[in-house]
Amino acid sequence: MELRDYLRILHRNWILLLVLLIAGTGAGTAYALLQTPSYTASTSLYVSVRTEGAATGDLVQGTTFARQMVTSYVDVIPTSLVLSPVIDELGLDDTPAELASRVDATTPLNTVLIDITATDADPAQAAEIANAVASSFTEAVQNTIERPVDEDDASPVQVTITQPATTPEKPSSPNVPLYIALGALLGLALGVAASVLRAVLDTRVHTLHDLEQLTDKPMLGGIAYDSEASKRPLIVHADPRSPRAESFRTLRTNLQFLNVENGPRSFVVSSAGPGEGKSTTTANLAIALAETGARVALVDGDLRLPRVADYMGLEGGVGLTDVLIGRVHLADAIQQWGTGKLFVLTSGPVPPNPSELLGSSAMDNVLAALTEHFDYVLVDAPPLLLVTDAAVLSKKTRGVIMVAASGKTKKQELQGAFRTLETAGGALLGVVVTMLPTRGPDSYGYGAYTYGSTHVVEQAPVQMSRAEAREQRKAARAVAPSAPARRS
Numbered sequence: 001m002e003l004r005d006y007l008r009i010l011h012r013n014w015i016l017l018l019v020l021l022i023a024g025t026g027a028g029t030a031y032a033l034l035q036t037p038s039y040t041a042s043t044s045l046y047v048s049v050r051t052e053g054a055a056t057g058d059l060v061q062g063t064t065f066a067r068q069m070v071t072s073y074v075d076v077i078p079t080s081l082v083l084s085p086v087i088d089e090l091g092l093d094d095t096p097a098e099l100a101s102r103v104d105a106t107t108p109l110n111t112v113l114i115d116i117t118a119t120d121a122d123p124a125q126a127a128e129i130a131n132a133v134a135s136s137f138t139e140a141v142q143n144t145i146e147r148p149v150d151e152d153d154a155s156p157v158q159v160t161i162t163q164p165a166t167t168p169e170k171p172s173s174p175n176v177p178l179y180i181a182l183g184a185l186l187g188l189a190l191g192v193a194a195s196v197l198r199a200v201l202d203t204r205v206h207t208l209h210d211l212e213q214l215t216d217k218p219m220l221g222g223i224a225y226d227s228e229a230s231k232r233p234l235i236v237h238a239d240p241r242s243p244r245a246e247s248f249r250t251l252r253t254n255l256q257f258l259n260v261e262n263g264p265r266s267f268v269v270s271s272a273g274p275g276e277g278k279s280t281t282t283a284n285l286a287i288a289l290a291e292t293g294a295r296v297a298l299v300d301g302d303l304r305l306p307r308v309a310d311y312m313g314l315e316g317g318v319g320l321t322d323v324l325i326g327r328v329h330l331a332d333a334i335q336q337w338g339t340g341k342l343f344v345l346t347s348g349p350v351p352p353n354p355s356e357l358l359g360s361s362a363m364d365n366v367l368a369a370l371t372e373h374f375d376y377v378l379v380d381a382p383p384l385l386l387v388t389d390a391a392v393l394s395k396k397t398r399g400v401i402m403v404a405a406s407g408k409t410k411k412q413e414l415q416g417a418f419r420t421l422e423t424a425g426g427a428l429l430g431v432v433v434t435m436l437p438t439r440g441p442d443s444y445g446y447g448a449y450t451y452g453s454t455h456v457v458e459q460a461p462v463q464m465s466r467a468e469a470r471e472q473r474k475a476a477r478a479v480a481p482s483a484p485a486r487r488s
Helices: 003-012 014-034 056-076 080-090 096-100 123-145 176-201 208-212 243-256 278-291 308-312 320-324 354-358 361-373 389-394 411-423 466-479
Strands: 039-049 103-106 113-120 157-163 219-224 266-271 296-300 335-337 342-345 376-380 399-405 428-436
Touching (some): 003 014, 014 176, 039 056, 039 123, 056 113, 103 123, 113 123, 208 219, 208 428, 219 243, 243 428, 278 308, 278 342, 296 361, 308 342, 320 361, 389 411
Parallel strands (some): 266 399, 296 376
Antiparallel strands (some): 039 157, 103 113
């Protein structure tokens, strides 16, 4: 994945990132507040060698000796020799080993200084321990470690306390800002890891970019999600100035640019699975094409679960199945929709053998008659993965326009539909993504081409009198002569 892919993932999961960031920050704060405060007190010692009346060379040698000795003295301080007297003096309950874990001795490089620090929950006791350790160490060096042979002589090594320990005012631990920062960093890291893992495990199609990784066929367009789509399926007619209606016009434009010089302008619209918006897309695309003045035939080829008649507000009792079995002529079954040049052939009664009817020669005759008299023929077909109807129709038309729903269609399902279509010998012309989010990193928006308030045209079913029906059949016969009938 590229950097923009990771940024898109993080943008898509910003709520998860924010939640884990807050949780990590809260956990770090709670951990810091639950810790017992500790106070650290420090004292400094100066180690020297007695050189009364010595020459300059002896002074240099004494200083060098002291530097060499302080490194050993640092290791002597956390031993029982030094700490046991401290425990007895202060009346501590610790053992020398336990007290050694709270006492630290260091020496700066190339110096004769020793720094002793003591840590305790009581700030006053921390200072007492540091001072007591310094006094005990001084006595141990002069009376035990560096004791002269002659007891009347003074020790050659002298330890001087240069900076006694004072009671600390602020605790040295816990470092609350550090714990909060570490908690926030850990929460953010978990959020990033969870977001990337979620994106890797999510096999659904979300953007046009996802489809570009599955096929080299053109992306014909994207249709934004509309929560009112079930109430207003024909958005191009109901609200022609809305951004969603404009997206169907963009799809219309892209469809017109497809290379169709060597074949009829007849297309099958299908999807991998149900509920991905193929019927709504087909109906709105047909209306958008008819707006240009083109003669458009919309055929409901879904003989299992037809939707076009309901969407278009037409009578669906007589339709494609009646024409295929020779019961009704094509000109009598096709219905004009609205006042333009859009004609609809509904599915008719649901037959027991849809695949056989769609693959018959009668279907060839119907499509031949429609493509001869119409500029565009759109066939709404069932999903490819469920039945073979769309694959059968694909060989009788120019090809298939695949519809995939953002956030619903899985990539493996779409790839399976592509393979099914390829196996059947059909052509994939392009892909349309529906239900795209209108906000966020996966949004695919269109501007509303209006300078005033949006005018909503109420959608109404076509209701006609008998005289109007006769006039409609005359108009239908003028553009679509009867297809050869076949007796059942």
